[in-house]
Amino acid sequence: MNLTRKGEYALRSLIKLGIAHEMGKSHLSVSELAQSEKLPLKFLEQVLYQLRGAGYIETKRGKFGGYYLALPMVQIRIGDIVRLIDGKLAPIACASLTAYEKCSCPDETHCGLRMLMIDVRNAIANILDRYTLSDIVEVTMRKLRRDGVALPFEKDGKSAPAVTLPEDFNPVDPRDGIMAELANKTGGKS
Amino acid sequence: MNLTRKGEYALRSLIKLGIAHEMGKSHLSVSELAQSEKLPLKFLEQVLYQLRGAGYIETKRGKFGGYYLALPMVQIRIGDIVRLIDGKLAPIACASLTAYEKCSCPDETHCGLRMLMIDVRNAIANILDRYTLSDIVEVTMRKLRRDGVALPFEKDGKSAPAVTLPEDFNPVDPRDGIMAELANKTGGKS
């Protein structure tokens, strides 16, 4: 299972543009974006070019120009971005609703793998088509605030608190998902 | 989102071996498998080699040799096969429980994209770690029977009924998923 680098960069850029917007920063230059997100500049330009072509972002050209969201964040569905950049949500094309392609198997209508992958596609779509950029930005900013970390494009703010990790620390806590976060307007897992 | 060809072939092979087992056929040669599933033979060998190394299948060597399942089908979890062949279930490595890798983003613990992808990973795992080869084989054979299609490795049986598709036929019906199928022991969507 994989999201391409391009898809990842596109989403990270949109999230950053969304945060910038929330923080009252009207636009970001490619180099600001590339630096702050540690993305390769010239490759990023291509991604932004594509997002612009699809109408998700707009630009102010010339000196002091940059990119900004072209739509309200609630209208930017994550699933659509993935479809645009990566082609489909389903793990295999024969299970894709929007980018269906015939598979090599002898009898697609009786393929157990395909049946399974249709469910996986539905599970993925269920998440990615439910959330919009607005949700992601909201959750990200909330978590930053809760942990007392300076928000991007903010003048001052405490830096992240130093944390000592236990020996068996698993970097991926299932409770770190966005669902748990959205369900919980205040506390968080700690 | 993508499952690699290798992962697809591995799963299709296991399903076929499972059906063979159910039909009383003790083993399948690579060429039988490749032909019946229309897979490239030599590439398939590599996949089977990997499955064998991990203990999912075994071989009978020499003339009239071939491959067969090394474990009861209920012990072969689909998620584990995908992990073995494709590395992980999560769309990005920083959201993977079993194959975690640090991402390039400046602050992983406050990355909205990662939070979202953790949910996607969980949704995928929720399906792929719940089902075993046994479920897939069961559902596949049931659907074949219901549609009066000859089962593989069976002497006789009606051929698939001719069907006229409507103009706007969408080849992917969400109801064709394995969940709906398993929930329904008899009827099917028709």
Next chain:
DNA sequence: CTAATGTTGATAAAATTAATATAGATTACA
């Protein structure tokens, strides 16, 4: 013995993804 089959490792070809380069257009502001 021998023909069919699996084993193993090497390698090559193709496709996709990722990244860089280049030439040009636009704009703010000195």
Next chain:
DNA sequence: TGTAATCTATATTAATTTTATCAACATTAG
């Protein structure tokens, strides 16, 4: 007006992954 910062658009290269092929060997039924 000039120029430096910036986006636009396309082309090219590099890296990686996927797919496929090759070849020499080992095993086994008959």
